[in-house]
Amino acid sequence: MSADVTTPAGQFPDSAGHFGRFGGRFVPEALVAALDELDAAYRKAMTDEEFLAEFAALLRDYAGTPSLLYPAGRFSAKIGARVLLKREDLNHTGAHKVRNVLGQALLTRRMGKRRVIAETGAGQHGVATATAAALFDLDCVVYMGEVDTERQALNVARMRMLGATVIPVTTGSRTLKDAMNEAMRDWVANVDDTHYLIGTAAGPHPFPEMVRDFVRGIGDEARQQCLDLTGGLPDAVLACVGGGSNALGIFHAFVPDTDVRLYGFEAGGDGVDTDRHAASITGGTPGVLHGARTYVLQNADGQTVESHSISAGLDYPGVGPEHAWLHDSGRARYQPVTDREAMAAFELLCRTEGIIPAIESAHALAGAVQIAPQLAAELGREPLLVVNLSGRGDKDVHTAGEYFGILDKEQ
Amino acid sequence: MSRIGVAFDKARADGRAVLVGCMPAGFPTVEGSIAAMTAMVEAGVDVIEVEIPYSDPVMDGPVIQKASDIALAGGVRTADTLRIIEAVAATGAPVVTMTYWNPIEQYGVDAFARDLAAAGGTGLITPDLIPDEAGEWLAASDAYGLDRTFLVSPSSTDARLRMTVEHCRGFVYATAIMGVTGARSQTSDAAPVLVSRLREVTELPVGVGLGVGTGAQAATVAGYADGVIVGSALIRRLLDAPDLDAGLAALRTLSAELAEGVRNPTR
Numbered sequence: 184m185s186a187d188v189t190t191p192a193g194q195f196p197d198s199a200g201h202f203g204r205f206g207g208r209f210v211p212e213a214l215v216a217a218l219d220e221l222d223a224a225y226r227k228a229m230t231d232e233e234f235l236a237e238f239a240a241l242l243r244d245y246a247g248t249p250s251l252l253y254p255a256g257r258f259s260a261k262i263g264a265r266v267l268l269k270r271e272d273l274n275h276t277g278a279h280k281v282r283n284v285l286g287q288a289l290l291t292r293r294m295g296k297r298r299v300i301a302e303t304g305a306g307q308h309g310v311a312t313a314t315a316a317a318l319f320d321l322d323c324v325v326y327m328g329e330v331d332t333e334r335q336a337l338n339v340a341r342m343r344m345l346g347a348t349v350i351p352v353t354t355g356s357r358t359l360k361d362a363m364n365e366a367m368r369d370w371v372a373n374v375d376d377t378h379y380l381i382g383t384a385a386g387p388h389p390f391p392e393m394v395r396d397f398v399r400g401i402g403d404e405a406r407q408q409c410l411d412l413t414g415g416l417p418d419a420v421l422a423c424v425g426g427g428s429n430a431l432g433i434f435h436a437f438v439p440d441t442d443v444r445l446y447g448f449e450a451g452g453d454g455v456d457t458d459r460h461a462a463s464i465t466g467g468t469p470g471v472l473h474g475a476r477t478y479v480l481q482n483a484d485g486q487t488v489e490s491h492s493i494s495a496g497l498d499y500p501g502v503g504p505e506h507a508w509l510h511d512s513g514r515a516r517y518q519p520v521t522d523r524e525a526m527a528a529f530e531l532l533c534r535t536e537g538i539i540p541a542i543e544s545a546h547a548l549a550g551a552v553q554i555a556p557q558l559a560a561e562l563g564r565e566p567l568l569v570v571n572l573s574g575r576g577d578k579d580v581h582t583a584g585e586y587f588g589i590l591d592k593e594q
Numbered sequence: 595m596s597r598i599g600v601a602f603d604k605a606r607a608d609g610r611a612v613l614v615g616c617m618p619a620g621f622p623t624v625e626g627s628i629a630a631m632t633a634m635v636e637a638g639v640d641v642i643e644v645e646i647p648y649s650d651p652v653m654d655g656p657v658i659q660k661a662s663d664i665a666l667a668g669g670v671r672t673a674d675t676l677r678i679i680e681a682v683a684a685t686g687a688p689v690v691t692m693t694y695w696n697p698i699e700q701y702g703v704d705a706f707a708r709d710l711a712a713a714g715g716t717g718l719i720t721p722d723l724i725p726d727e728a729g730e731w732l733a734a735s736d737a738y739g740l741d742r743t744f745l746v747s748p749s750s751t752d753a754r755l756r757m758t759v760e761h762c763r764g765f766v767y768a769t770a771i772m773g774v775t776g777a778r779s780q781t782s783d784a785a786p787v788l789v790s791r792l793r794e795v796t797e798l799p800v801g802v803g804l805g806v807g808t809g810a811q812a813a814t815v816a817g818y819a820d821g822v823i824v825g826s827a828l829i830r831r832l833l834d835a836p837d838l839d840a841g842l843a844a845l846r847t848l849s850a851e852l853a854e855g856v857r858n859p860t861r
Contacts, residue, residue, distance in 0.1 A: 208727060355649065368774045
């Protein structure tokens with residue numbers, strides 16, 4: 184618990200999953216054996232040539248990575264920064280999530296388990312999990328808050344087409360955190376034959392570290408692509424942060440590059456000064472939620488409070504513990520982006536580049552709009568930004584249509 | 595020895611098990627929960643387990659979730675829980691607190707231990723705090739003379755059983771099944787196995803919980819365990835009742851049935 188927060192993140196967490204004072208395992212004893220089994224399988228896999236080759240082949244031949252690093256010229260001209268978009272939206276299933284689920288599905292098979300369960304907010308992780316389950320012939324149950332099943336009906340249909348059972352969760356705030364509670368309850372009861380395929384770099388050890396390692400290819404690719412394209416490293420790397428896997432995925436390779444600024448943009452909802460936001464780091468306090476110590480939106484008694492974001496995938500009152508630690512150490516900076524700012528950036532990317540981003544990723548684009556002028560002033564030149572376009576916006580078209588008032592009346 | 599330890603010793607001398615009854619603080623109201631716990635003591639429950647309601651109770655099934663939601667919607671605070679503990683402890687029954695970890699961390703671990711001891715509480719049952727993460731609580735419980743009940747599970751390895759009981763004081767909580775709280779129609783086959791594994795590594799009394807809801811089940815569990823822990827079945831009596839008085843009457847009836855069960859262990 185006494186980790187030096189100035190140490191680069193590459194050496195973290197410690198063997199018990201602590202990122203400084205964050206992380207760890209705050210779980211029922213019933214899950215400890217399964218977490219230990221997973222930890223052992225994961226560590227063995229990460230040094231196993233056969234596993235690594237199989238994972239690499241799936242990422243290349245099935246998921247379609249490495250994803251492009253695209254110089255978004257017209258968007259760049261509008262915001263006063265040179266923007267390179269990491270096109271994770273082009274991956275199979277439409278987001279960075281596929282990297283994590285392929286890694287965990289391979290592990291599930293290695294552990295001899297026949298069933299996977301998952302929680303999902305926007306449905307992207309649920310779709311990715313259902314996809315991997317179909318590919319690996321695993322039974323799949325996805326827990327999804329009832330509120331989210333309504334605002335992401337298309338993804339519910341996709342999961343069912345892929346053979347998954349989708350269970351709407353009607354407890355609590357009926358969103359992502361409650362879906363995670365139900366998945367944990369399922370796991371405690373069925374841990375013998377079931378792997379809980381957590382969708383972000385949160386939860387008890389080893390999930391934050393393992394998920395980061397499965398998605399770190401985003402940053403490994405982007406760093407090399409940026410060098411190839413520009414001959415240097417970017418001034419800043421930007422990503423949206425809900426649970427935080429896409430951000431850690433793109434940050435990780437750049438953490439030792441101390442000249443590269445790392446920015447995480449949280450869902451500011453109506454504003455962090457209101458009670459309707461999902462900005463756990465900028466608007467929350469340290470606490471324990473879903474198996475780890477991290478920043479949490481909570482009241483003085485430690486009861487989790489409801490989060491709000493127009494983006495279902497960021498609508499979560501906690502954040503992965505490595506982000507909490509990167510924040511405390513100052514290595515990464517976290518700022519809120521409001522619904523309004525995110526939707527403005529969403530529209531801007533649609534109109535300038537012909538790319539419809541996920542509303543989650545639009546928070547990172549809005550972040551680029553926010554920081555471009557101050558960074559340009561600081562550097563005395565046009566800044567070079569790598570922005571993680573973590574997912575595509577097909578699933579969000581209805582939400583965006585309502586927001587911009589462009590749907591025909593009968594729709 | 596702690597008051598819980600005394601209760602277990604006395605029951606053991608009488609050839610029976612201790613009956614532990616659980617109720618969320620502030621359910622259905624602060625005063626209502628005091629009335630409910632008092633009624634349980636009067637009807638033969640030996641030890642009262644006061645659960646601090648929490649927004650994200652991942653070890654609890656639908657009954658305790660619902661009761662916790664009602665308590666939280668009613669505005670119960672952690673400070674109210676301490677007041678409830680004090681009132682129930684005044685009946686003379688030992689009162690142990692069951693809590694998820696975050697409410698304690700936010701109150702302040704040392705401050706909560708101090709105030710719990712002052713309220714007459716005997717200690718904590720911590721469903722999502724394992725000894726591995728419990729440094730602060732180990733120190734605070736030592737400082738204020740409180741018991742520590744960690745959970746063990748059928749999936750715990752022998753090494754973890756040994757490690758966990760070394761950090762327990764008062765009694766150890768054996769979860770009878772792999773799953774969440776809630777009454778079940780059959781008692782578990784895994785529980786007796788887990789209890790006999792515990793006997794090999796500790797002299798501490800063993801309480802068995804998860805799934806017990808009838809006098810007959812209580813008698814079965816009393817046949818191999820030192821304590822029988824009942825929550826959801828008792829809470830359901832209040833949830834299903836048309837009003838508090840009817841709920842308290844139903845609670846007394848079930849408490850008496852369970853108390854009879856632990857006095858007639860099936861061996």
